[in-house]
Amino acid sequence: NAGVTQTPKFQVLKTGQSMTLQCAQDMNHEYMSWYRQDPGMGLRLIHYSVGAGITDQGEVPNGYNVSRSTTEDFPLRLLSAAPSQTSVYFCASSRSSSGRVYEQFFGPGTRLTVL
Amino acid sequence: AQSVAQPEDQVNVAEGNPLTVKCTYSVSGNPYLFWYVQYPNRGLQFLLKYITGDNLVKGSYGFEAEFNKSQTSFHLKKPSALVSDSALYFCAVRDPASNTGKLIFGQGTTLQVKP
Secondary structure, three states, X not given: XXXXXXXXXXXXXXXXXXXXXXXXXXXXXXXXXEEEEOOOOOEEEEEEEEEOOXXXXXXXXXXXXXXXXXXXXXXXXXXXXXXXXXXXXXXXXXXXXXXXOOOOEEOOOEEEXXX | OOEEEOOOOEEEEEOOOOEEEOXXXXXXXXXXXXXXXXXXXXXXXXXXXXXXXXXXXXXXXXXXXXEEOOOOEEEEEEOXXXXXHOEEEXXXXXXXXXXXXXXXXXXXXXXXXXX
């Protein structure tokens, strides 16, 4: 299994540009999520999904969109990039079932710089 | 609201000495608690979790954590530190009342183990 993969690894954008960060997992996990990591602030949840066709907002959703058309893929879209979105972005996935608690598996991250 | 606090930005310890990385939480009910480790330029890796049962939880790489309900703490420990343990450590909590799998992370503690 490749686990959780993310592309690209690095990206530089200009203010106002749009782009999509890709995330895929091959573990048939129902739950997927996107976090951003900023120094001294830990990881903050942007959006999450409990299954194909179901998404919801996390702590810091503004400026980001997601969709979940398949179990495997969970892309994150920046509609109009702003310097405040400069960060490292992590995608994560886990199994999800009633009565059991599973750990999340993280991708390697995408380092995004917005100029 | 749920929250997690890691009161130390950095912990320094000599190789071979015991280490403790502190974590306190605030959540209604009985929490689900996790520790993750992040090595430079990598994603987060799961170390251990507490769901219920024995208050002492053993995890990967010789780490363990003690759940203390009265002190609302979940400190990470290792009897003998290695230089290779140097990394960024995150504590996280999941609300057991939530079926979405959402995690709330602390801000992280950098562990520096010196030879």
